Amino acid sequence: MSLNTFGHLFRVTTWGESHGPALGCTVDGVPPGVTLSEADLQPWLDRRKPGTSKFTTQRREADEVRILSGVFDGVTTGTSIGLMIENTDQRSKDYGDIARQFRPGHADLTYHLKYGVRDYRGGGRSSARETAARVAAGGVARAALAALVPGLTISGYLVQMGTKTIDRSRFDADEIGRNPFWCPDPVAAAEWAEYLDALRLSHDSVGAVIEVVAHGVPAGLGAPVYGKLDSDLASAMMSINAVKGVEIGEGMAAAALTGVDNADEMRMGNDGQPLFLSNHAGGILGGISTGQPVVCRFAVKPTSSILTPRRSIDVDGKEIEVVTKGRHDPCVGIRAVPVGEAMMACVLLDHLLLDRAQTGGVRGRIG
Numbered sequence: 096m097s098l099n100t101f102g103h104l105f106r107v108t109t110w111g112e113s114h115g116p117a118l119g120c121t122v123d124g125v126p127p128g129v130t131l132s133e134a135d136l137q138p139w140l141d142r143r144k145p146g147t148s149k150f151t152t153q154r155r156e157a158d159e160v161r162i163l164s165g166v167f168d169g170v171t172t173g174t175s176i177g178l179m180i181e182n183t184d185q186r187s188k189d190y191g192d193i194a195r196q197f198r199p200g201h202a203d204l205t206y207h208l209k210y211g212v213r214d215y216r217g218g219g220r221s222s223a224r225e226t227a228a229r230v231a232a233g234g235v236a237r238a239a240l241a242a243l244v245p246g247l248t249i250s251g252y253l254v255q256m257g258t259k260t261i262d263r264s265r266f267d268a269d270e271i272g273r274n275p276f277w278c279p280d281p282v283a284a285a286e287w288a289e290y291l292d293a294l295r296l297s298h299d300s301v302g303a304v305i306e307v308v309a310h311g312v313p314a315g316l317g318a319p320v321y322g323k324l325d326s327d328l329a330s331a332m333m334s335i336n337a338v339k340g341v342e343i344g345e346g347m348a349a350a351a352l353t354g355v356d357n358a359d360e361m362r363m364g365n366d367g368q369p370l371f372l373s374n375h376a377g378g379i380l381g382g383i384s385t386g387q388p389v390v391c392r393f394a395v396k397p398t399s400s401i402l403t404p405r406r407s408i409d410v411d412g413k414e415i416e417v418v419t420k421g422r423h424d425p426c427v428g429i430r431a432v433p434v435g436e437a438m439m440a441c442v443l444l445d446h447l448l449l450d451r452a453q454t455g456g457v458r459g460r461i462g
Contacts, residue, residue, distance in 0.1 A: 101331060104452065105239075105445040107232040111182075112214050113222030119179035120228040122235050124448060125165070127173035129239050136160045136234035140180070143230045143433040157183060160231045171239075178231045182224075195410045198417050200399025207410065223336040223427060226434040233437020236444040243447060247311035251436040252277045254392070255304035256287050256426060277432040295425040298402035303428025306392045307332075307435040309443060312378060314386035315458055316446040323382025324389075324446050331438040332393040337427050340394040344377020359385075367462060389443075393435060395428040 100108040104124045111118025125131075137160060144158040158180055165176030194215045197204040202221035206213040213219060240247050252271045254261050261280035271277050274284040294301055317324030329341045349357055357375050364370035371387050378389035400423035404416040424430060450456065 101334065102441060102445045104448040105236065105441060107229070107441060109225055109228040109232075111180075111225070111228065112219040113182070113217035113224040114214070114219075115182060117179050117181045118225065118228050119163075119177070120232050122165070122176040122178065122232050124445075125171045125173070125176060125235060125239055126243070126448075127171055129171040129242050130169060131162070131166050131171050131176075131235065131238050132169060133160055133162055135238055136162075136178070136231055139230050139234040139237070139433060139437065140227060143227060143430050158227055160234075176235060178228065178235075180227050180231065193417065193419065196415060196417050197407050197409065198399060198419055199405045199407050200396070221336065223424075223430070226336060226431075226437075229335075229441075230433055230437045233433075233440045236437070236440035239444050240440060240447070243444075244311065244313060247309065247443070249307065249309045249436050249439050249443075251305055251307040251432040251439075252279050253287075253303055253428060253432065254279075254306045256291065256428065257301040257303075259283065259286060259290060260304075276429055291425055300398035300401055300423075300425045300427075302395055302397045303426055303431070304392055304394050305428055305432050305435050306390065307432075307439045308391075309378075309389040309439055312384050312386065312389050312443060313447070313450075314384055315454070315456075316384040316443065316450050317379065317382045318449070318453075319382050322449070323379075324384055324442070325377070325379045325382060327442050327446065328389070328391050328439070331442050332391060332435060335393070335395075335431060335434050335438065337395045337398070337431070338393050339396050342392050343379060344390055345375045346377075346392060349375065359387075363462070369461065384446075389439070391435075391439065393431075395431050398424050398427045 099110065100106055106123040107120050109120040140158045140160055161179045163177035163179055165172055165174050197207070201218060203213060206221065217224065250268070253276050261278065261283045265280045265282055267279055267281065270281050271279050276284050276287050278284040278287065291301065325343045328343065332338060332341045345352065345357065359374060359376050360372040362370045362372065368386065371385065374387045374390065376385065377391065378385055378387040400419040402418055404418050407415055407417045409415050
């Protein structure tokens with residue numbers, strides 16, 4: 096019972112540690128004949144890799160992905176795809192002082208209590224470095240989705256950093272790639288830069304909220320009760336390191352709405368398909384996609400690795416103060432954006448394959 100795998104038909108098994116020689120994943124279930132190369136995957140990893148700005152960890156990793164299996168003559172063969180990313184800039188000596196200490200906010204204590212042994216170098220499997228493999232797998236999923244559902248797009252961005260939120264009236268999709276925060280609000284991005292710089296210099300960190308939206312998702316993906324598209328999305332996002340909350344559509348805000356406000360009314364569109372007048376449901380009703388944009392948000396806690404001393408204990412039960420040295424993100428939510436996009440892609444492809452297997456893509460008719 097390794098529990099290193101997620102997905103049903105499109106299955107991803109990740110392996111490796113933060114300070115090991117390499118990390119990667121095995122991807123199963125990709126249909127044969129999908130055009131795929133390392134060049135198709137690398138741009139997604141480049142968006143997640145460390146050291147891209149002063150607001151992310153200064154660990155220098157190229158995050159170059161290698162395809163080891165499952166691709167021949169530039170297309171997938173239908174067999175398992177092996178992906179590997181070498182670690183080239185580990186500084187394990189930074190963690191020597193905490194080999195017998197438990198860092199507050201980290202998985203050190205729980206790993207010790209469960210396994211009796213832990214890789215203290217950067218947190219081992221609990222490190223956010225594991226997500227590089229997910230982004231590589233997400234690149235594979237995007238390639239398959241592009242072949243099966245042309246026009247489907249996935250976009251992620253920060254909507255909140257600490258208590259500071261974007262102004263949706265200033266939402267500019269073109270702005271997302273122009274600032275280091277993947278922020279669609281240029282005014283907020285400028286404010287966040289000043290805010291995070293002050294936190295970074297004071298040896299502190301802050302949390303964030305990331306929104307991921309998929310446009311062009313076919314209606315009919317997902318299944319009632321235990322195969323819900325939204326439950327699998329929530330599970331996928333919740334499995335990302337440091338995520339402490341997930342919501343679909345209005346999410347928690349739906350509790351403050353009335354039934355009149357929350358119901359997504361319908362009319363018939365000019366294309367003969369249902370036209371929704373709002374999207375409070377986030378593109379999913381009864382666990383099944385409606386054909387509207389699928390909207391998911393997740394909250395990431397503040398980075399626990401900070402230079403400010405924190406009270407804790409060691410393996411002998413001695414009360415201590417811990418200072419976490421090394422190179423860390425003052426807001427880990429920034430690099431979580433491409434990870435959230437990758438998990439959205441993996442879940443959507445998985446449910447697309449499940450739907451094809453069960454229904455053959457046949458849909459109920461209206462009119």
